[in-house]
Amino acid sequence: GAGVSQSPSNKVTEKGKDVELRCDPISGHTALYWYRQSLGQGLEFLIYFQGNSAPDKSGLPSDRFSAERTGGSVSTLTIQRTQQEDSAVYLCASSLRLPAGENEQFFGPGTRLTVL
Amino acid sequence: RKEVEQDPGPFNVPEGATVAFNCTYSNSASQSFFWYRQDCRKEPKLLMSVYSSGNEDGRFTAQLNRASQYISLLIRDSKLSDSATYLCVVRDNNDMRFGAGTRLTVKP
Numbered sequence: 001g002a003g004v005s006q007s008p009s010n011k012v013t014e015k016g017k018d019v020e021l022r023c024d025p026i027s028g029h030t031a032l033y034w035y036r037q038s039l040g041q042g043l044e045f046l047i048y049f050q051g052n053s054a055p056d057k058s059g060l061p062s063d064r065f066s067a068e069r070t071g072g073s074v075s076t077l078t079i080q081r082t083q084q085e086d087s088a089v090y091l092c093a094s095s096l097r098l099p100a101g102e103n104e105q106f107f108g109p110g111t112r113l114t115v116l
Numbered sequence: 117r118k119e120v121e122q123d124p125g126p127f128n129v130p131e132g133a134t135v136a137f138n139c140t141y142s143n144s145a146s147q148s149f150f151w152y153r154q155d156c157r158k159e160p161k162l163l164m165s166v167y168s169s170g171n172e173d174g175r176f177t178a179q180l181n182r183a184s185q186y187i188s189l190l191i192r193d194s195k196l197s198d199s200a201t202y203l204c205v206v207r208d209n210n211d212m213r214f215g216a217g218t219r220l221t222v223k224p
Binding site for chain 1: 215
């Protein structure tokens with residue numbers, strides 16, 4: 001079946017512009033995560049959604065970052081007034097439910113963001 | 117101190133070698149542990165979960181030492197296709213904390 005999809009795959013923007021990144025999780029997956037990965041670095045947790053509960057925003061690096069998840073499915077990560085240090089690959093992952101036990105996270109292919 | 121620490125490598129080994137990676141984590145209350153594999157410019161994919169009693173999946177063996185707060189991954193009889201970055205992942209409630217990864221290159 002279809003996996004996690006993300007769009008766009010690549011985004012080049014100018015410093016100061018706003019960008020929106022989209023994630024379509026696997027159908028039926030209630031948990032959705034956003035991460036970012038800078039070149040040669042590990043994944044940095046940004047935000048977590050579980051069903052209709054309030055999201056865990058503890059990983060968002062600044063108030064320029066926000067995310068929403070409409071109808072418990074598609075999620076949008078918005079970065080306002082982008083800075084060069086925002087350049088990274090933004091990865092979305094979904095899993096079947098709250099990761100009690102060993103529920104696997106399935107990752108999308110990522111959006112490569114470049115801020116000039 | 118980082119929440120999840122790994123030796124970044126790179127580990128360069130010949131085919132057929134046995135190689136081991138370690139990972140340490142800072143939160144003694146962490147609940148679940150995983151190894152993910154990430155190929156160059158690709159998304160991470162689950163390699164295996166790590167259970168308290170240790171577990172094996174073919175050539176891969178994972179172990180957890182809660183007292184010392186470290187996780188290990190052993191790869192036996194390494195193949196060229198094992199070349200990748202191996203990410204140690206620790207779950208703290210809702211948060212999945214990733215290590216920076218250990219890069220492995222298996223050479224002919």
